[in-house]
């Protein structure tokens with residue numbers, strides 16, 4: 001039974017030929033907060049790969065994070081087109097962050113403010129398959145809108161009989177059958193290419209007393225120790241508390257209440273229709289915040305790099321995690337540059353990823369770990385939030401503790 005792992009499809013990094021980009025994936029845009037055109041580059045990844053290899057579909061794009069020269073807002077430019085988003089994020093799983101934050105806490109928060117009182121008309125913008133709406137009281141009318149057509153169809157089958165009404169459409173143009181009393185957008189706005197148009201549209205379908213609840217992550221609380229960092233490739237606008245407020249007033253919403261969530265990066269605001277302000281006032285302190293953010297991020301990268309350098313050199317590695325975290329591992333750490341002869345396989349428990357490859361490395365079901373000989377091989381955990389669960393799963397599959405390598409000394413679990 002010696003050398004069982006010879007049968008596994010070990011491969012060198014970047015051994016897949018055929019990944020490519022397309023100009024149709026991205027489009028340049030004005031500042032999403034103030035609408036001006038002048039911006040300065042903060043960070044570029046030239047050939048960022050979105051999930052698995054493909055000869056047929058464009059899976060690579062340049063990621064360029066910029067800062068507005070006028071209002072100092074931080075945003076992705078170019079941003080993804082809607083067809084580009086479809087190609088690039090097809091394997092991301094849930095397209096919007098409805099699992100971010102805590103539904104029960106959000107429901108309680110709205111409940112104490114009377115926003116879920118009997119008879120209210122509630123609209124969830126970015127409802128995915130309607131699961132959040134399904135948890136709201138049945139004594140209110142529950143309507144959801146999302147651009148993800150398959151999610152809407154699944155949700156209609158799952159929650160339609162229960163009274164949840166789901167609409168498929170674009171956030172800036174959809175038709176709402178009735179004026180909502182409450183609109184929620186939990187972790188949606190940061191994913192949108194044109195947030196001011198969306199907020200204006202929401203205002204146009206609202207009445208005088210409609211309440212809008214928005215929650216986004218903000219730069220002020222973006223200093224974590226995850227190599228993905230706050231400037232996530234999934235987010236098109238990287239708000240600060242100030243830029244979010246300016247966007248709201250430009251779109252005709254008056255902020256009534258603000259709250260920073262204490263246990264995760266969520267900045268929540270409650271707003272009502274107000275006058276629209278034409279001029280956006282930037283806060284130059286957002287420049288300092290960006291510098292502080294990068295100071296923290298680069299310190300994290302150097303800590304992770306030192307950790308990787310301290311590991312024993314082996315001729316093989318198994319990477320547990322076939323998602324975006326591994327692309328960051330490729331882009332911002334020396335892991336794959338240490339030895340170009342090193343061979344890898346990737347394991348991931350997500351069935352969507354299994355059977356495909358990423359940068360030439362086969363993505364397999366983690367149950368193949370039983371076939372790996374560990375005497376000249378490491379298991380690298382490529383996940384932030386999932387690090388400890390993966391370590392436990394590896395231990396349960398008898399992977400020797402000495403070969404299991406973590407990138408993080410601690411993880412802040414949301």
Ligand SMILES: [Zn+2]
Pocket residue numbers: 031032033034035036068069070071072073
């Ligand atoms: Zn701007």
